[in-house]
Amino acid sequence: MSNEVFTAHRDLLVGVAYRLLGSMADAEDVVQDAWLRWSGVDQATVADPKAYLITVTTRLAIDRMRRTKARREAYVGPWLPEPISTAPDVSEHVELADSVELALLVVLETLSPLERAVYVLREAFGLPFDDIAGIIGREPAAARQLARRARDHVQQRQPRFDVDxxxxxxxxxxxxxxxxxxxxxxxxxxxxxxxxxxxxxxxxxxxxxxxxxxxxxxxxxxxxxxxxxxxxxxxxxxxxxxxxxxxxxxxxxxxxxxxxxxxxxxxxxxxxxxxxxxxxxxxxxxxxxxxxxxxxxxxxxxxxxx
Missing domain, CATH: 3.10.450.50 (Nuclear Transport Factor 2; Chain: A,)
Structure with a gap:
């Protein structure tokens, strides 16, 4: 049963991790670590598996963002996110396609790990601030402040696409x-x-x-x-x-x-x-x-x- 539950949410978790990390390799590693956490927990005590898995994945991704900062600073030349193929039906859903745009992911690299996590969970996945606050271990007011700061930063730097x-x-x-x-x-x-x-x-x-x-x-x-x-x-x-x-x-x-x-x-x-x-x-x-x-x-x- 644990395999089936995790598999049902795996694509969602990869989507969260990729938007947080800008790297599919890192995202896959984080989701694998999330699986290890999931397989080791008493799942009978987990009231909402989906929320639990998103929380674990986000926290692992935040930890990885903090660890990879020095590695990216030593990178040869500019560091850009890993490109991914996106299915045609994604492009028909503008809000989903926009959340993986390379131009946006480049801007997200300039946010702090917590700001990026709040921005992605709110703007790409529409989570309520109460849920986001629990995921990042902050009060809802602090989560809202982080979201406002991140959104203002992105709006100032993100290119505006004026063509369809x-x-x-x-x-x-x-x-x-x-x-x-x-x-x-x-x-x-x-x-x-x-x-x-x-x-x-x-x-x-x-x-x-x-x-x-x-x-x-x-x-x-x-x-x-x-x-x-x-x-x-x-x-x-x-x-x-x-x-x-x-x-x-x-x-x-x-x-x-x-x-x-x-x-x-x-x-x-x-x-x-x-x-x-x-x-x-x-x-x-x-x-x-x-x-x-x-x-x-x-x-x-x-x-x-x-």
């Missing part, structure tokens, strides 16, 4: 076409003058270790890496000549993204933030350890209200 998902996909496809054809002018016209390209390779693949700023520098970098010579150089850094190579637009973290696949394995992800009709920020993920998470999906089952 169909328009974002069209923009992403135009971006891919311009890169693929080497059309510098067409690409530059898609970019905001102050566009930023933030890349995360963790020192394990060829990618800039500093943020590239400005439409001219960003567009020239993208055309260079999209050229035949650039592709071959990148693939060599990714492990040698491929048997197969393909690039396409697919659904990643609730929105369209460009993914390059070598021999069936993802090697690069480009996720665009569009604002005022132009590309405002480009997230480039090339750390092979993080791209393994693209085989995971966080769908509605993982995002049901608790």
């Amino acid at each position: 998902r169909a328009q974002r996909r069209e923009m992403t496809e135009r971006f891919l076409a311009a890169c693929g054809t080497g059309d510098l002018r067409a690409l530059t016209e898609l970019l905001a003058s102050d566009v930023r390209l933030v890349s995360d390779a963790g020192g394990k693949a060829k990618a800039p270790v500093r943020v590239i700023n400005g439409a001219d520098k960003v567009s020239r970098f993208l055309i260079a890496v999209s050229s035949e010579a650039g592709v071959h150089t990148f693939l060599a850094s990714a492990g040698g000549p491929p048997v197969s190579f393909r690039v396409g637009v697919t659904d990643v973290n609730g929105g369209p993204a460009i993914v390059a696949w070598v021999d069936g394995q993802p090697v690069t992800v480009f996720s665009l933030v569009v604002r005022d009709g132009l590309v405002d920020t480009i997230y480039l993920l090339a750390n092979p350890e993080k791209l393994a998470a693209l085989s995971h999906r966080v769908g509605p089952a993982a995002s049901e209200g608790a």
